Amino acid sequence: MRLLLDECVWKPAREVLREKGHDVAVVADRSGMEDPDILKLAFNEQRILITPDNDFGRLSVVEGQLHFGIVRLVDVHAHEQAA
Numbered sequence: 001m002r003l004l005l006d007e008c009v010w011k012p013a014r015e016v017l018r019e020k021g022h023d024v025a026v027v028a029d030r031s032g033m034e035d036p037d038i039l040k041l042a043f044n045e046q047r048i049l050i051t052p053d054n055d056f057g058r059l060s061v062v063e064g065q066l067h068f069g070i071v072r073l074v075d076v077h078a079h080e081q082a083a
Helices: 013-019 035-044 055-062
Strands: 002-005 023-026 048-051 070-072
Touching (some): 002 035, 035 048, 035 055
Parallel strands (some): 002 023, 048 070
């Protein structure tokens, strides 16, 4: 699965997910990106965005910004985010 981890996601999740065979990119590797740019990047690279941030729901539902999928981590402890 192709994933894009938002900068708020637990940092070690990248390696845990890669060890499970996922293609993982991380927003923190690209400086200065705003939420609309992050969602556009995920769409262009056909990645599912993983984030605890609810702003992406507004961007996708209210503003109609295209996306390849969004998984919102709600009340998920940092060490459980990779699972």
